[in-house]
Amino acid sequence: MSLLSCRGLTRAWGAFRAVDGVDLELAEREICAVIGPNGAGKSTLFAMIAGNLRKTSGTVHLAGEDVSALPAHAMAARGVARSFQITAICPELTALENVRLGVQAREGLRWQPLGGRAAMRRGEEAAMGWLERLGLAGQARLPAGELAHGDQRLLEVAVALAQRPRLLILDEPTQGMSQGETRRTVALLRGIMAEAETAILLVEHDLEVVFELAPRLIVLHRGRKIADGPTAQVRADAAVQEAYLGGLD
Numbered sequence: 413m414s415l416l417s418c419r420g421l422t423r424a425w426g427a428f429r430a431v432d433g434v435d436l437e438l439a440e441r442e443i444c445a446v447i448g449p450n451g452a453g454k455s456t457l458f459a460m461i462a463g464n465l466r467k468t469s470g471t472v473h474l475a476g477e478d479v480s481a482l483p484a485h486a487m488a489a490r491g492v493a494r495s496f497q498i499t500a501i502c503p504e505l506t507a508l509e510n511v512r513l514g515v516q517a518r519e520g521l522r523w524q525p526l527g528g529r530a531a532m533r534r535g536e537e538a539a540m541g542w543l544e545r546l547g548l549a550g551q552a553r554l555p556a557g558e559l560a561h562g563d564q565r566l567l568e569v570a571v572a573l574a575q576r577p578r579l580l581i582l583d584e585p586t587q588g589m590s591q592g593e594t595r596r597t598v599a600l601l602r603g604i605m606a607e608a609e610t611a612i613l614l615v616e617h618d619l620e621v622v623f624e625l626a627p628r629l630i631v632l633h634r635g636r637k638i639a640d641g642p643t644a645q646v647r648a649d650a651a652v653q654e655a656y657l658g659g660l661d
C-alpha cells in the first residue's frame with residue numbers, strides 16, 4: 413500500500429485551476445522532488461496534501477485512510493510535517509525552544525509541562541540532538557530570529573524532523589540561501605535522508621539540489637503533472653526540457 417495516494421487533486425480560484433487533476437503515489441520512505449516554473453502549482457499542491465488548503469476536488473489517502481477533508485492539525489497528528497516556502501519559526505523563542513515545540517508536538521498528550529523536570533530534560537535533549545545534526549548546536553540559546561537566514565531555514569527542517577514524521581513536506585528548503593549554505597544544507601539533508609524513517613516530498617528550484625537528493629522527480633506545469641519517474645529519465649524528457657529546463661527563470 414502507498415503511504416500517500418492523491419487522486420485528481422484540483423484547486424481552482426474562480427475559473428483558474430492552480431492545480432488540475434493531479435494523481436500522486438508515494439511509498440513509505442520514498443523521496444520525491446517536485447519541480448515546475450513559478451506559479452506551476454507546487455505550493456498549492458503541498459498545501460492541499462498537508463491540509464492547509466481546501467481542495468476543490470480530488471482525494472488524499474494516507475496509509476489507506478481517507479484524509480481528504482482533514483485540517484492541518486489532524487494531518488500533523490497523523491505524522492505529516494511540513495516546512496513552508498516562507499520561514500515560519502517563532503523568532504522570539506530560542507532555536508532550542510523552537511525544536512522542543514516540534515518534539516512536544518510528537519509527544520502529544522503524553523507531554524506534561526508540569527509533569528516534572530525529567531520530561532522537560534528529555535525533550536530538551538532530543539531537541540539538542542536535532543540541532544546538532546543540523547549543525548546548529550552553537551546557536552541553541554539564541555533567539556531564532558537572530559540566526560542567519562540559512563540557519564533559520566535549517567532550524568525549520570529541525571523542527572519538522574523533531575516531529576519524527578511519516579511524511580515530510582519541504583517547500584524550497586534552500587530558498588534564499590547562499591551557494592555555501594545550499595551546499596551545506598544538501599550535505600546535511602543527504603545524511604538525514606539516508607537514515608530517516610520518513611517519506612519526503614520536496615519542492616526545490618535549484619535543480620542541482622534536486623538531482624543530488626531525489627531519486628524520483630515530478631514535473632508540474634500549469635497545474636498539471638507532465639512527468640513523473642526516475643530523476644535521470646525525467647531530466648532527459650523532451651517535454652520537460654521545453655516546459656521547465658528551457659524556460660528556467
Ligand SMILES: Nc1ncnc2c1ncn2[C@@H]1O[C@H](COP(=O)(O)OP(=O)(O)OP(=O)(O)O)[C@@H](O)[C@H]1O
Binds near residue numbers: 450451
Ligand atoms: N490564494 C490564492 N488566490 C488566487 N490565486 C492563487 C492563490 N494562491 C496561489 N494562487 C495562484 O495559483 C498559482 C499556483 O501558485 P503556487 O504558489 O502553487 O505556485 P508555485 O508552483 O508554488 O510557484 P513558486 O515556484 O513561485 O513558489 C499561481 O498562479 C498563483 O498566483
Ligand SMILES: [Mg+2]
Binds near residue numbers: 455456
Ligand atoms: Mg511555491
